[in-house]
Amino acid sequence: xxxxxxxxxxxxxxxxxxxxxxxxxxxxxxxxxxxxxxxxxxxxxxxxxxxxxxxxxxxxxxxxxxxxxxxxxxxxxxxxxxxxxxxxxxxxxxxxxxxxxxxxxxxxxxxxxxxxxxxxxxxxxxxxxxxxxxxxxxxxxxxxxxxxxxxxxxxxxxxxxxxxxxxxxxxxxxxxxxxxxxxxxxxxxxxxxxxxxxxxxxxxxxxxxxxxxxxxxxxxxxxxxxxxxxxxxxxxxxxxxxxxxxxxxxxxxxxxxxxxxxxxxxxxxxxxxxxxxxxxxxxxxxxxxxxxxxxxxxxxxxxxxxxxxxxxxxxxxxxxxxxxxxxxxxxxxxxxxxxxxxxxxxxxxxxxxxxxxxxxxxxx
Numbered sequence: 001x002x003x004x005x006x007x008x009x010x011x012x013x014x015x016x017x018x019x020x021x022x023x024x025x026x027x028x029x030x031x032x033x034x035x036x037x038x039x040x041x042x043x044x045x046x047x048x049x050x051x052x053x054x055x056x057x058x059x060x061x062x063x064x065x066x067x068x069x070x071x072x073x074x075x076x077x078x079x080x081x082x083x084x085x086x087x088x089x090x091x092x093x094x095x096x097x098x099x100x101x102x103x104x105x106x107x108x109x110x111x112x113x114x115x116x117x118x119x120x121x122x123x124x125x126x127x128x129x130x131x132x133x134x135x136x137x138x139x140x141x142x143x144x145x146x147x148x149x150x151x152x153x154x155x156x157x158x159x160x161x162x163x164x165x166x167x168x169x170x171x172x173x174x175x176x177x178x179x180x181x182x183x184x185x186x187x188x189x190x191x192x193x194x195x196x197x198x199x200x201x202x203x204x205x206x207x208x209x210x211x212x213x214x215x216x217x218x219x220x221x222x223x224x225x226x227x228x229x230x231x232x233x234x235x236x237x238x239x240x241x242x243x244x245x246x247x248x249x250x251x252x253x254x255x256x257x258x259x260x261x262x263x264x265x266x267x268x269x270x271x272x273x274x275x276x277x278x279x280x281x282x283x284x285x286x287x288x289x290x291x292x293x294x295x296x297x298x299x300x301x302x303x304x305x306x307x308x309x310x311x312x313x314x315x316x317x318x319x320x321x322x323x324x325x326x327x328x329x330x331x332x333x334x335x336x337x338x339x340x341x342x343x344x345x346x347x348x349x350x351x352x353x354x355x356x357x358x359x360x361x362x363x364x
Contacts, residue, residue, distance in 0.1 A: 005039045011049045018058055018071050026105055029059060029067040057112055060101065070110060077107065080334065081135035083115035083128060083145040083161070084175065091306050092323050093146065096175065099327035100144070108331075112140060125151045132164050142171040142334045147179050149223035155179070162188060171337040173330050177225040187345055189337060191330045194349035195225045198319045199232025199273070202301055205317070205354055206271030207240055209299060210362060213266050214242070217250045217283060218275035226275045229303065233273050254282040257290055268362060270298040277302040277309050277318050284314055284359070299360045310357060317360035320352045 005013070017023055029035070032046040039046075050067050053059040058071040082100060085093040097116050104111045115131040118124035125148055135143055143165055147158040158179040165172045166187075174190040203214055214237050216230045230249060237244035252259040260283065263272070274280035280302035284294055294300055294314040302309070305320035329348055337343060 005041065007041075007045050007048055010035075010039055010041070010046070011052055014049060014053065015058065018053075018069055023069045025069055025072050025107065027069050028065075029069065031066065054113075057110070060104075060111075060113065062101070068105065070104060072107075072110070078109040078141040078338070079112065079138070080109055081112045081115060081131070081138075081140040081143045083131060083135075083143060085121070085124065085146055086116050086118050089118060089120050089124060092176075092304050092321050095323035096327045099324050100331075103327075103331060109141075112138065121148060121151045124148065125154070125157060128157065128161060129164075132161050136164065136168045136170065140170060142173065142338060144173050144175055144330055144334070146175045147177050147223070149177070150219065150221040152221075154221065162186070171334060171341065173334050173337065175326060175330055177223045181224045182228055182231070185345070185347065189333045189346045191326055191333060191348045192225065192350070193321050193326070194351050195228035196232040196235075197349070197351055198303060199229035200236045201232075201354060202229075202273050202303070202319055203233040203236035203271075205356075205360060206273065206299055206301065207236065207242075209271065209360060211269055211271030211299060212242060213248070213264075213270045214244060215248045215250060215263060215270065215272045216275075217254070217263070217272055217279060219254070219279055220251055222275050229273075229275060254279060254286055257286055260286045260290060260292075265292065265298050267297045271360070272298055272300045274300065274302045277304045277306040277316060280316055280318075280359075281308065281312055284312065284316070288313065294359055295361060295363050299362065301354075301360045305355050309355070312359075314359045315357035317357045318355050320355050322350045322352050325350055 023029060032043050032050065036043045036046045050059060050061060054061050059067045060070050061067045084097060100111055103109065112135060114134055118127060145161065148154040162172055162179055172188050174188045176192050178190050179186050206214055214233060216233050218226050234244045250263055254260060274283055280300055284300055287294065292298065301317040303319040305318040309316040309318045333346060
C-alpha cells in the first residue's frame with residue numbers, strides 16, 4: 001500500500017533513518033523518482049527534501065552518482081569548510097572539489113560545501129561573507145580558500161575573509177593564489193602551481209619554436225598568480241638575450257578588435273602567452289576575425305588545459321595544472337596546521353606539464 005506523505009513528514013522520516021543507521025555513511029539514498037512513487041508525491045518534493053538534507057550536511061548530491069549519505073552516527077572526524085570556485089566558475093576547481101569529495105567519502109573528514117556552489121565570480125563575491133559566517137558559526141576545524149579574482153574590490157574582500165577566520169581561531173589554507181602580490185607573502189599556508197616556472201617553461205617552448213618576440217596578454221583584475229607567470233616569461237626571454245619590456249605586456253579586453261590590433265606581430269616570429277586558456281580562446285577568436293593567422297603569423301598558448309582547449313579552431317597548447325596533487329597536499333597542510341597552530345606559514349609550489357597542440361607550431 002502506498003503511503004501518502006508531505007515534504008515535512010518525509011524529511012523527518014529520512015532524518016530519523018539516517019541518524020539510526022538505516023542509511024549508513026557513504027550509502028546512497030533511493031533515486032528521487034523511486035521515493036516520489038513510494039510516498040505518492042511529486043519528484044520536486046523529494047528533490048526539496050534531498051536539498052534540505054544536503055544544506056544540513058547529512059547528504060551530498062552529485063550529478064550522475066546520486067545522493068550519498070555523509071552523516072556519521074558517531075562523529076569523530078574533522079569538519080572542513082570549502083570556499084572554492086564552483087565548476088561554473090573554474091574547471092580546474094571542479095577537479096579539486098571532486099578530489100575533496102573523494103577524501104570525504106572515504107571517511108577521512110567531513111566537508112561543508114556551501115562555498116563551492118556559485119556559478120561565477122560575482123555571485124561568489126556576493127555570498128562569500130555569508131558562507132564564512134556560516135562556517136564560523138558551525139565551528140569548523142579548518143577552511144580551504146581560493147581568493148577571489150576579476151571582481152571589484154577582490155583584494156579587500158579576500159583580506160576581510162581571511163581576517164574573519166583568523167579572529168575566530170580557525171586555520172585557513174589558501175589554494176591556487178595568495179591574497180597579496182609577489183614578492184610579498186601573507187601569513188597563511190599556500191599551495192599552488194609554480195606559476196613562475198610555468199611561465200618560464202611556456203616561454204622556452206615558444207622560443208624553441210623559432211619565436212624571437214614574446215608577448216604576454218592578460219585581463220584586468222587577474223589574480224596575483226598571473227604576475228608570477230609574466231615574470232617567468234620575462235626571465236626566459238632575457239636569458240636568451242632577447243628583449244621583454246612593458247611594451248610586450250598587454251592588458252585589456254580581448255573581444256575588442258581595436259585593442260587586439262595594438263599587439264605588435266612580426267609574422268612567423270611572434271609568440272603570445274596568455275594568462276589562461278579562456279583569455280587565449282577569446283584572443284584567437286578576435287584575431288581570426290581580423291585575418292591574423294594562428295600558426296602562420298603568430299603562435300599562442302595558455303594555462304590550465306581546459307577541456308575545450310583541444311576543441312578550438314586552432315587546438316590550444318596549454319600548461320596543465322596538477323589539480324589532484326594540489327588538493328592532496330592542501331589536506332596534508334591542513335592536518336599539520338591543526339596539530340601545530342604556531343607552525344610558520346608554508347608555501348608549496350607544484351609543477352605541471354605543457355600539453356602541446358597546433359596553436360604553438362608554425363606551419364611549414
